[in-house]
Amino acid sequence: MLNALQVFTTVVVGVMVGVEFSVAFVINRILDALPGDSGQLGRAHGGRMLGAVMPVWYISSLVLVAVWAVAGWGDQGAGFVVTSGALLIVSVLMSVLLLVPINNRSKTWTAENRPADWKQQGDRWDRYHYVRVAVIIGAFAFLVAALV
Structure with missing residues (x-):
């Protein structure tokens, strides 16, 4: 049963990392290259959609990860799982304190109501998101290390 939990947890976290990596390095770059207001409107839609799921x-x-840490306490690799959990806590705190406030504003923006500094706010969100992606990649790496 623990093996199934380990694999399931690793897959769930790994797919989350893939989605967030894609947002940072693929989707947002595509949206930024679109003409006119299309990119900003696409980011607003993405903020609404992913803001509900993430x-x-x-x-x-x-x-x-917490269940894995408890269930596997004392096993080899438990420290890696705990470290992964700590990094995921950091990512949640970053999200709530830094990224969600910007996202909550930007997901309502249109060409008519966006603030003058909308690009700067988007750039700030991107910078925070890059750091968050690095943190969750670390969390994922520690889970994989716990498996081997």
């Missing part, structure tokens, strides 16, 4: 995914990932 909190559940982050918290579920953290819960799965």
Whole structure:
């Protein structure tokens, strides 16, 4: 049963990392290259869509890692699982304190109501997101290390 939990948790966290990596390095670059207001409108839509899904995914990932840490306490690799959980806590705190406030504003923006500094706010979100992606990649790497 523990093996199934380990594999399931690693896959859930790994797919989350893939989505967030894709947002940072693929989707946002595509949206930024679109003409006119299309990119900003696409980011607003993405903020609404992913803003509804990602909190559940982050918290579920953290819960799965916590269950793994408890169930596998004393096993070789338990320290890696705990470290992964700590990094996921950092990513959740970053999300709530830094990224969500910007996302909550930007997901309502249109060409008519966006603030003058909308690009700067988007750039700030991107910088925070790059750091968060690095943190969750680390969390994922520690889970993989715990498996071997």
